[in-house]
Amino acid sequence: MSTHFKIEGLKAAIEGKEILKGINIEIKGGEIHAIMGPNGTGKSTLASAIMGHPKYEVTSGTAHLNGEDVLEMEVDERARAGMFLAMQYPSEIAGVTNSDFLRSAINARREEGSEISLIKFIRQMESKMKELEMNPEFAHRYLNEGFSGGEKKRNEILQMMMLDPKIVILDEIDSGLDIDALRIVADGVNSMRSEDRGFLIITHYQRLLNYITPDYVHVMMQGRIVKSGGPELAQRLEAEGYDWVKEELGIVDETVGQA
Amino acid sequence: MTHMSTQLSTPVSRQIVESLSQNKQEPAWLTELRAEAADQSETLEWPKPEKVRIDRWNLGALGVYKAQKEASLAELPEEVQAILPEDTAGTLLVQRNSGAVYRQLSDELKAKGVIFTDLETAAREHADLVKQYLFTAIPKDENKLTATHAALWNGGVFIYVPKNVEVEIPLQAILFQDDAEASFAPHILLVADQFSKVTYVDYVVSGSEGKSAPAVHHSAAEVIVKAGAKVTFATVHHLADNVIDLSLRRAVVDNDASIEWIIGDLHDGNLLSDTKSVLNGNGSTSDAKVISIGTHSQNMSITTQAVHWGRSSDSQMVTRAVMRDQATAIINGITKIEKGATKANGEQTERVLMLSPKARGDANPILLIDEDDVTAGHAASVGQVNAEQIYYLMSRGISKAEAERLIIYGFLAPVVSDIPLEAVRNQLNRLIEGKLGS
Numbered sequence: 001m002s003t004h005f006k007i008e009g010l011k012a013a014i015e016g017k018e019i020l021k022g023i024n025i026e027i028k029g030g031e032i033h034a035i036m037g038p039n040g041t042g043k044s045t046l047a048s049a050i051m052g053h054p055k056y057e058v059t060s061g062t063a064h065l066n067g068e069d070v071l072e073m074e075v076d077e078r079a080r081a082g083m084f085l086a087m088q089y090p091s092e093i094a095g096v097t098n099s100d101f102l103r104s105a106i107n108a109r110r111e112e113g114s115e116i117s118l119i120k121f122i123r124q125m126e127s128k129m130k131e132l133e134m135n136p137e138f139a140h141r142y143l144n145e146g147f148s149g150g151e152k153k154r155n156e157i158l159q160m161m162m163l164d165p166k167i168v169i170l171d172e173i174d175s176g177l178d179i180d181a182l183r184i185v186a187d188g189v190n191s192m193r194s195e196d197r198g199f200l201i202i203t204h205y206q207r208l209l210n211y212i213t214p215d216y217v218h219v220m221m222q223g224r225i226v227k228s229g230g231p232e233l234a235q236r237l238e239a240e241g242y243d244w245v246k247e248e249l250g251i252v253d254e255t256v257g258q259a
Numbered sequence: 260m261t262h263m264s265t266q267l268s269t270p271v272s273r274q275i276v277e278s279l280s281q282n283k284q285e286p287a288w289l290t291e292l293r294a295e296a297a298d299q300s301e302t303l304e305w306p307k308p309e310k311v312r313i314d315r316w317n318l319g320a321l322g323v324y325k326a327q328k329e330a331s332l333a334e335l336p337e338e339v340q341a342i343l344p345e346d347t348a349g350t351l352l353v354q355r356n357s358g359a360v361y362r363q364l365s366d367e368l369k370a371k372g373v374i375f376t377d378l379e380t381a382a383r384e385h386a387d388l389v390k391q392y393l394f395t396a397i398p399k400d401e402n403k404l405t406a407t408h409a410a411l412w413n414g415g416v417f418i419y420v421p422k423n424v425e426v427e428i429p430l431q432a433i434l435f436q437d438d439a440e441a442s443f444a445p446h447i448l449l450v451a452d453q454f455s456k457v458t459y460v461d462y463v464v465s466g467s468e469g470k471s472a473p474a475v476h477h478s479a480a481e482v483i484v485k486a487g488a489k490v491t492f493a494t495v496h497h498l499a500d501n502v503i504d505l506s507l508r509r510a511v512v513d514n515d516a517s518i519e520w521i522i523g524d525l526h527d528g529n530l531l532s533d534t535k536s537v538l539n540g541n542g543s544t545s546d547a548k549v550i551s552i553g554t555h556s557q558n559m560s561i562t563t564q565a566v567h568w569g570r571s572s573d574s575q576m577v578t579r580a581v582m583r584d585q586a587t588a589i590i591n592g593i594t595k596i597e598k599g600a601t602k603a604n605g606e607q608t609e610r611v612l613m614l615s616p617k618a619r620g621d622a623n624p625i626l627l628i629d630e631d632d633v634t635a636g637h638a639a640s641v642g643q644v645n646a647e648q649i650y651y652l653m654s655r656g657i658s659k660a661e662a663e664r665l666i667i668y669g670f671l672a673p674v675v676s677d678i679p680l681e682a683v684r685n686q687l688n689r690l691i692e693g694k695l696g697s
Contacts, residue, residue, distance in 0.1 A: 051654050054646055079656035091651035095669025104665060105655035142669070159655060 003029035003066065003082070003166045003198050010061035010071075012049040018059065019045040019257045021223040027167065027198035034201045034209055034234060037220035038242055040255035043202045044088060046220070047171040051085040052078055065167060080109055082166030086156035086173050093143040098155065099125060101143045102162055109163075128161045131191070133184050149176030157188040168192070169200045174208040186211030206238030219245055221254035271321070273297045276410045279324055288390055289382050296399045296409035303403040308531060309623055310589045311560040316503050316529050320473040322442035324413060327358035335361075336466040339435050344682055352377060352432040354414035355466075356441035371424050378415030378446050388419055392450055396481035396509040396537070404505060404531075408477045412446035420455040420488075429458040429493075429680060437466025439474040439501060447480035451488040451516075458491040460683055463506075465499035475503045482510035484518050486540060493521035493683045497690050500527040500555065507533050514540035514569065521678050524551040524561055525690040535564035538572035538603075548674045549578040550687065552694040553586030553618065562591040563607070567600040567633075576607040579674050581667055581695075582618035593625045594635055601632040611641040612670045614663070667695060 005027040012020040019042045027033055037043055049056045050063055052075040062069045070078045093101070102125060107115045125139055132154045144152050153173055160168055170189070174182055189199070189212050201214065209217075209231070217234045219227040219242070226249055227233070237245075246254060276297040280290035305314045332343065335353065344351065349365035352375065359377035368375065374385060382389045399409035416432050436443040451457050463476065476498055484490050490510070498504050504526045510518040524532050536545035547563045565574030580588050594605035611620030624637035644666055652662035671691065678684045 053650055074659070075650060075653035076656050076658050076662075079654055085654055087651070087654075091645070091648045093648050093652070093666060093669055095672035096665050101652070101655075101665065104657050104661060105652075108656040108658065108661065163655065 003196050005063070005065050005167045005198055007050070007063045008061055010046070010049065010063060011059045012045060013057050013059055014045065014055055014257070017257045019223050020049060021256070023061070023225060025200070025218065025225070027200060029166070029198055030193070030195040031216065032193070032199040032201065032212060032214045033216045033218065034203065034214040035218050035220055035225075036203060036206070036234060036237055038204060038254055040258050041220045042223040042256050043204070043220050044171055047085055047169045047200075047202055050169060051075065051083060076108070079163075083169070084160050084163060084165030084167065085169045085171060086153070086160055088172040088175065090144050090152050090156055092145045092147075094145050096143050097140050098143050099139040102159065105159070105163060124162065128158055131161070132158055132188055134158065150178065150181040153177055153185060154181065157185050161188060161192060166196065167198050167200070169202065171202045172204070173201070174203055174205060182208065183211060206234045209234045221245070221249075221251055223256040226251070271297050271300045271407050271410050283379065285379070285382060286386055288386070292394070292399070293410045296406045299400045300403050300406035300410055303400065303406050306402045306404055306531070308533070308560040308562060308589065309591050310621060311531070311558065313505075313531055313560070317473050318475055318503065320439075320475050320503070321407070321411060321444075321477070322357075322440055322474060324357045325438065325441040327355050327360050330355070330360040332361065336437060336468070338464060338466050339433055342433060342462045342464060342686055344431050347431065348428045350375060350428060350430055352416055354432070354434045354445055356436055356438045356443050357413045359414045368426060372421040373424060373426060374417060374419040375430050376417055378417045378448055379413065381417035381448075385417070385419070388450065389417060389448065392481065392483050393448055394481070396483060396511045397479050397507055404477065405479065405507070408444060408446065408479050408507075411442060411477075412444045412479070413442060415446040416448070416461070418449040418457065418459060420451045420457045422452040423454050424452075425456040426458070429460045432459070432461040434461055434463045434478075435466050436474065436476060436498065436502065437468040439469040439472035443474065443476050445478045447478070449480070449490065449492070450483045451485060451490045453485045454487040455485070456489045458493070458680065460493040460680065461495070462686065463494065463496040463498060463504070465497070465502065470499040470501050473501055473503070475505065477505040478507070480506075480508040482508070482518060484510055484512045484516040486513040486516055488513070488516045490517070491519040491521070491679065493678070493680060495523040495525065495683065495686055495690065496532075497525045498528060500557070502526070503529045505531045508535070510536045510545065512536055512538050512540055512543040512545060515542040516540055517544040517546070520545070520547040520549070521680070521683060522547070522549040523687045523690065524549065524559070525687070525694055527554065527557065529557060530559040530561070532560070533562045533564070535566065536574060537566045537568070538574060539568045541569040541571055543569045543572045545574040547576045548677060549576075550671050550674050551578070551580040551588065552691060553580065553582040553588050554694055555584050555586060557586040559586070559588040560591075561588060562593065564593040565595070565605055567594075567596040567603040567605060569603070570600060571602040572600060573603070574605045577674055578609045579612075579671055580610075580620060581612045581614060581670065582620045583614045583695075585615070585617045587619040589621045589623065591623045591625065592637065592639075593627070594637070595627040596630050596633050596635065598629040600630050603630065603633045605633075605635040607637045609639045610670070612667065613641065613643050614667070664695065
């Protein structure tokens with residue numbers, strides 16, 4: 001079955017304050033969707049709410065992945081169903097090595113008794129790390145501890161490549177990356193493009209989209225998708241900024257839930 | 260049974276101690292030392308560790324001395340078999356309840372003049388050495404606990420490493436208890452002569468029997484580290500929850516000598532664990548690593564201390580504890596730098612990870628500094644498992660239980676992975692798994 005992910009009427013709140021005010025997106029396998037918008041418009045909240053961050057409360061709506069509502073699942077079940085979120089600020093976990101962590105994540109998807117062999121795992125990890133031009137020693141470093149911003153982002157992409165998800169959400173994966181790292185990360189994402197996989201790329205710069213060409217671009221303001229289009233929309237936003245969108249829609253303050 | 264309880268309530272008296280010592284044919288000086296300690300124990304007070312009232316614990320259950328027969332390794336109970344070193348290199352000592360049942364020292368080490376036997380035997384066969392050092396690092400009249408222990412200790416371990424001798428393999432001992440009514444009170448005396456080097460490892464555990472009645476394990480370890488010598492002392496405690504574990508350890512460290520402590524307090528019952536390095540020598544060093552896991556309604560007092568007298572002496576202490584259920588731990592780190600100990604450096608860190616809202620953990624770092632020209636530092640923290648970290652791990656498909664397990668292991672890993680002895684690391688991991696899985 002080819003991948004189909006559909007978010008309908010998603011509303012979410014943090015500490016009682018509504019941030020998402022009804023989001024609708026449909027992503028099919030093979031498609032890349034980009035969500036753009038200025039800071040504070042609810043983009044990262046969308047990513048966190050879909051993945052199930054404990055701070056965010058979904059107040060209504062559904063998010064069906066191949067017919068199953070992931071919003072009804074625990075966070076780990078969502079991941080095992082095929083969801084993957086490359087986080088803007090990945091946690092650092094002392095004492096747990098990157099490779100132990102990744103092996104646990106892979107084995108969590110397998111039946112007891114059919115765990116991935118150590119040799120096979122190491123080979124896979126080494127080859128993916130090479131693709132991402134990561135120092136092999138990062139396999140034995142504690143998870144994200146002492147990693148630079150760029151190293152953390154590459155590590156997120158490494159996890160994506162190892163876990164082979166159906167729906168990938170990249171939350172500001174381009175922030176904190178220099179131009180070389182950006183290209184490496186984009187190459188990693190492009191190598192994962194397939195008919196079975198859909199992408200949702202959240203960014204507020206167009207530059208990432210120079211490397212990863214989206215099929216659809218959505219502009220988010222005030223906790224809603226206010227405009228959708230093709231790749232040309234991203235180019236116009238890069239050239240002219242967001243003011244013309246605000247003007248067109250009569251929006252004065254594009255942010256949501258800001259104190 | 261009334262007869263037994265009468266004995267238990269007044270276990271220490273000059274008369275009992277003297278007659279026991281004579282029955283065992285101990286040398287007169289030792290009988291006298293025990294008798295004097297018995298007198299002292301009647302008037303001295305129990306130690307008063309910070310925020311833990313050990314005087315409210317059932318400290319009367321000291322048990323009665325029961326003579327032990329020699330045993331072969333195959334005769335030891337299953338729990339002990341599980342921790343038997345794979346390769347003892349012909350060197351192992353086993354104490355069961357009140358006395359040693361197995362002792363072996365390789366011919367190679369004998370030829371080098373190394374002594375490794377139970378302390379009772381050593382007191383008869385190497386009286387000059389034992390008499391010279393016994394109860395010098397831990398004075399018997401320090402408090403009621405030290406006096407009681409001096410009066411009643413049994414079995415034990417004696418290690419002497421001659422000048423310039425380096426012992427390559429760890430000298431290992433298993434001290435186990437499987438009879439709650441028998442007194443179990445090993446005393447460890449380790450003397451490392453000048454420029455010698457030795458590693459001692461012991462496992463203090465319960466057998467499958469004798470878990471019903473309350474019992475007290477009191478032990479003391481005295482480590483004499485002469486100039487230029489290097490001692491690694493690793494000890495792993497995992498007694499059953501009917502046992503109160505009272506364990507004192509003290510090293511006296513001479514010029515350019517060093518002591519390394521590795522302590523796994525994985526006991527299931529109430530615990531008083533106090534480990535102290537007295538850095539007398541210039542350039543002497545102490546490094547202490549302590550890990551602990553508290554479960555159920557355990558009450559624990561864990562103290563690590565360094566006292567600096569020597570110039571340019573250095574002490575490092577790291578304690579990490581995980582607290583579950585309703586367990587309580589008071590963790591003290593005391594760095595004392597005396598006047599004249601110039602250029603001394605003392606660093607300590609205590610960290611507690613709480614897994615339950617009902618658990619309690621206090622970390623008390625204490626620096627007492629009477630000299631200006633020194634450096635010292637401390638860090639302490641008590642925290643819950645971080646919800647953001649759990650979310651991150653779960654977002655990769657890892658279950659909540661497994662995510663917690665990874666974080667707990669990760670919390671202890673910086674101490675465990677630093678332990679230079681693989682066998683000890685493996686035993687610690689096995690016991691940690693057991694305590695976290697129960």
